[in-house]
Amino acid sequence: MTDGPLHGLLVADFSRILAGPYATMLLADLGADVIKVEAPAGDDTRTWVPPVRDGVSTYFLAVNRNKRSIGLDLKDPEDLRAATELAARADVLIQNFKPGGLRRFGLDYESVRDANPGVIYASISGFGAAGGATLPGYDLLVQAASGLMSLTGDPDGPPYRAGISVFDVITGMHAVIGILAALNHRNATGEGQHVELNLLSSALSALVNQSSAYVAGGTVPNRMGNAHPSLFPYEPLPTADKDLIVIAGNDGQFRRLCEALGLDELADDERFAHNEDRTSNREALRELLVGRLTQRPADEWFERLTAAGIACGPINHVDGGVALATDLGLDPVVTVGTGDAAVPTVRNPIGLSATPTRHTLPPPRLDEHGNEIRAWLLGGSDAAAG
Numbered sequence: 001m002t003d004g005p006l007h008g009l010l011v012a013d014f015s016r017i018l019a020g021p022y023a024t025m026l027l028a029d030l031g032a033d034v035i036k037v038e039a040p041a042g043d044d045t046r047t048w049v050p051p052v053r054d055g056v057s058t059y060f061l062a063v064n065r066n067k068r069s070i071g072l073d074l075k076d077p078e079d080l081r082a083a084t085e086l087a088a089r090a091d092v093l094i095q096n097f098k099p100g101g102l103r104r105f106g107l108d109y110e111s112v113r114d115a116n117p118g119v120i121y122a123s124i125s126g127f128g129a130a131g132g133a134t135l136p137g138y139d140l141l142v143q144a145a146s147g148l149m150s151l152t153g154d155p156d157g158p159p160y161r162a163g164i165s166v167f168d169v170i171t172g173m174h175a176v177i178g179i180l181a182a183l184n185h186r187n188a189t190g191e192g193q194h195v196e197l198n199l200l201s202s203a204l205s206a207l208v209n210q211s212s213a214y215v216a217g218g219t220v221p222n223r224m225g226n227a228h229p230s231l232f233p234y235e236p237l238p239t240a241d242k243d244l245i246v247i248a249g250n251d252g253q254f255r256r257l258c259e260a261l262g263l264d265e266l267a268d269d270e271r272f273a274h275n276e277d278r279t280s281n282r283e284a285l286r287e288l289l290v291g292r293l294t295q296r297p298a299d300e301w302f303e304r305l306t307a308a309g310i311a312c313g314p315i316n317h318v319d320g321g322v323a324l325a326t327d328l329g330l331d332p333v334v335t336v337g338t339g340d341a342a343v344p345t346v347r348n349p350i351g352l353s354a355t356p357t358r359h360t361l362p363p364p365r366l367d368e369h370g371n372e373i374r375a376w377l378l379g380g381s382d383a384a385a386g
Contacts, residue, residue, distance in 0.1 A: 004031020005355040009183075011035070012090035013067065014083075014107070016043045018139070018165055019124050019199065020096045021063040022172035027092070027179070028066035029348040029357040035373060036067040037083060039074075042366040053343065056363070064363035065336055065345050070374070071367035074105045078378075083107060085377040088115040092179055094122040096137065099129035109194045120182040122175050122195040129196065137199055139165035146203035151210055154225045171202040231275065232282040233257075236315060237290055239298040246289070247311040251275065260308035261292045337362030 009032040013024040021036075021043070028034040036043075045060040052058060072079040087093055087107055095102060102108050109121045123129070126137020127145075135141070140161055143149050148166075149159035178195040186192055204211050209230065213219045221229060228234040236243035248254040251274055255267040266272050266288060271281045278285055293301060298314065305312045316324065325332035334347045336359045348357040 004029070004358050005352065007031040009033065009091045010089060012086045012093040013037060014093065014095035014097070014102070015124065016096065017045055018063060018168035019137075019171045019175065019197075020094050021045075022169055023122075023124075023175040023179070024067065024094055025063050025065055026172070026176050026348065026350075028361075029359065030350070031355070031358060032092070034067040035086060035369075036064065036069045036364065037086070038069055038071050038366055040071050042071070046366065061343055061345065061363045065343075065359065066361045067364055068361070068369035068373065069364035069367055070370040074107075080105060082374055082377045084115075086373075087112045087119070089377075090116065090119060091183070092120045092122065094124070094175065094179070096124040098137075099123070099125050099133040113192065113194075116192070118186055118190060118192040120179055120186065120192050120195060122179055122197065124171060124175060125196075125198045127200050128198040132198070132200070139168045139199065142167045142199040142203050146200055147207065147210070148203065151207075151221060151223055153223050155223050157223070159223070167199045167203045167206065170206045171197055171199050174202050174205075227282070230279060232278045232285060233289060237286070237293050239293045239301055240295060241297040243315055244293070244298040244301055245311075245313045245315065246293075246305070248278075249311070253310065254278065256308050257305070257310050260305050260310060261289070263288065263292055334359045336360060 006027060009027070011024055011027055011032045011034040013020065013034050013036045015021055015024065016038070024032075024034045024036070043060060043064070045063075046057055048059045049057045053061060070082070072083050074080050074083055084106060093112060095107075100108070103111070109123070112119055112121055124137075126132065126142060127135040143161050143166070144159075146167070149161055152162060153160040175195070175197050178197060182193050182195050210221045213221050213229070226235040231247075231249060233246045233248050235245070237246045238244075246257070248257045254272070254275075258264050258267040266285070270277065272278045272285050302312055302314065314320070322332055330347075332347055333344050335342050335344050337343055341362050343362045345359065345363075347359065350357055
């Protein structure tokens with residue numbers, strides 16, 4: 001087992017809740033030594049319950065694998081000295097305080113850079129460091145402000161949030177991309193830099209075709225339920241017993257779908273022959289497809305359509321999604337730690353043939369590694385013991 005492609009990289013994690021911790025967990029999975037700096041009360045998500053496992057928030061467990069925890073009160077001089085020393089030694093520092101929030105502690109980018117010129121300093125905010133600097137960076141606010149909620153839900157119903165804090169996760173992934181890019185630049189030049197991210201910019205990027213519809217086409221998209229604005233069929237359709245996702249992403253796939261359904265004539269119908277035609281005449285086509293699909297149960301159609309090379313599938317609960325990944329040999333669950341400390345977690349999705357990801361340390365207890373880290377930072381210990 002290798003140490004991972006980021007082995008030897010020290011990450012000072014001053015972030016909390018989701019976007020930052022998700023980013024640092026990905027870096028830790030790739031081999032970085034991540035030291036999670038927590039306030040004396042701990043990361044907020046430690047108290048976000050239910051659900052729990054052995055009294056610990058499963059929210060916290062989701063994004064804090066492979067890290068070591070130290071509890072530091074930045075208002076305490078000795079703790080601040082430890083935090084400052086950690087920042088001076090770190091290859092990467094990541095934080096999601098409000099813009100400017102770390103300046104009073106001397107842990108802002110300029111101060112850290114003066115002591116550590118090669119540092120990659122990543123800042124995550126909700127709405128940027130300019131006009132939105134004072135706005136709180138909650139994912140729900142960004143889902144609302146970005147337009148995502150206006151796209152989610154039934155056409156005649158209220159706007160809905162996504163079932164996860166989707167922009168926190170996406171911003172965390174953007175943070176990893178930015179950090180790795182900055183590290184590559186440092187490898188070439190020796191120069192560190194400031195990597196800045198905000199949830200709103202990540203959200204607008206992640207809205208892809210929907211934000212492009214407005215920016216490039218002048219069209220303001222609206223809620224369409226489970227329908228796709230530019231493709232049909234691309235949604236759940238009813239069968240004899242339950243809904244089934246049915247997708248025809250191009251004309252060839254639509255022809256195969258028609259053949260599998262015994263509706264060959266539809267592929268040559270001028271109303272449906274091409275994607276633009278199917279999208280324009282979706283209601284008429286939906287009625288014809290549903291008329292055939294409701295003659296048989298979903299499982300039977302799933303087998304028949306899959307055999308014909310048609311993209312289709314059930315609508316699972318999360319347990320069904322994990323079971324499907326297991327059945328497909330993807331091994332989605334990995335247990336980290338041993339004995340009473342063992343915790344099942346979701347496997348890192350990145351597959352690397354030469355330097356695979358690691359799943360070693362369970363999510364830490366608050367200040368679990370504080371003594372060893374303090375000894376290393378302040379007591380003259382030679383090794384970080386990471």
